[in-house]
Amino acid sequence: MLGRVHPLPKLVFCLLWIAASLAIFDLRFQIGSLALAAGLLVTTERVRPATVLALAVPFALFGFGFLSTSLLFDRETGFAVQMAREQALARPDAAPGLVLFFRALACGMVSALFALTTDAGALVRALMAQARLPASIGYALLQAMHLVPDVAREAQAMRMARAMRRGRAPGRIPTPWEVGALAVPLLAYAIRRAGRAATAMEARGFRPGAPRTFLRAPPPARGDWAFCAGALGLLAAAAAACAMR
Incomplete structure (x- = not known):
């Protein structure tokens, strides 16, 4: 399903999703993002759960220091406390280290979702044809x-x-x-x-500014933008719900 979406709208959506995870310091939002990305990989792309867990290991190791300090030693690092204080949309009802741990997992799983559902060649051709990549x-x-x-x-x-x-x-x-x-x-x-x-x-005469044609690089269709607009609306609704609580 997601593999048929044009790479550029999907790239914009995934980047905004990661930006929302970085801006919202809320444990429920991070867990929801992680569950949604992993669920899409398993249900729509037929990725085995063991593969999804293996993909999450590097990101879990990245955030394990915050998790171990928060849960095992019942203390918070200065960086985690500072992040919790400086975030505009922060929830004080969860340990900052726990939020940072699940944030790393959520951002990593969104990246894996984009990488596993996007053909790299199609992405490069789309960037050249529609995003003016040299x-x-x-x-x-x-x-x-x-x-x-x-x-x-x-x-x-x-x-x-x-x-x-x-x-x-x-x-x-x-x-x-x-x-x-x-x-x-x-x-x-x-x-x-x-x-x-x-x-x-x-x-091939790669001169800057010269006219060029591209094969197998169709522009985004209305369905692609509609899909991403609906997904962004759902993401905005989740962010608003976290901000209001």
């Missing part, structure tokens, strides 16, 4: 997105070739010696690919 930067990003998996496949092919020469199967995790031995060939491969990409971009 074509040189856009095509450089597209080349980087293609280069990273190609380098990984080339590294695996080199490992297989070296294993066949030695007469034994390669391990699942390369050893430090193997990583060092593959560094120079992979660097040469990346430089060769970068040179070809630079030649191709030069042949």
Whole structure:
């Protein structure tokens, strides 16, 4: 469902959602944002709950210091107390460290929602076609997105070739010696690919201000803006409810 929404309206909505989480220092709003983002991933995008939990681990580790200080030691850090005092929409009925912990989880899950429901190539093409992103930067990003998996496949092919020469199967995790031995060939491969990409971009005539057409970059439809407007209305209603309580 969310994968069919145009990337630009969805990007605007997710950025405003994260901004609301940063502006509203309310535990219920943070938990609601976290639950909504995780629920959308599980129900509409069919992401496994275990995958959602794995995605939340880095953000939980980021906020674990505030959580442990607040719950285990029954004290608050100076940063958490200062954030609670300076926030315009702050609720004093929850520990500041707990709010910061769930804020990190909520912002991280909203970011994961956008990343898992948006095609990176479509986003870059939309930024070039509708947001006036320079074509040189856009095509450089597209080349980087293609280069990273190609380098990984080339590294695996080199490992297989070296294993066949030695007469034994390669391990699942390369050893430090193997990583060092593959560094120079992979660097040469990346430089060769970068040179070809630079030649191709030069042949396309990436001059600033020149007229350009884009393939597979349709403008946002009315349904995309209507969906994001409805979602923003729901977000504004939740923010107003938290401010009035």
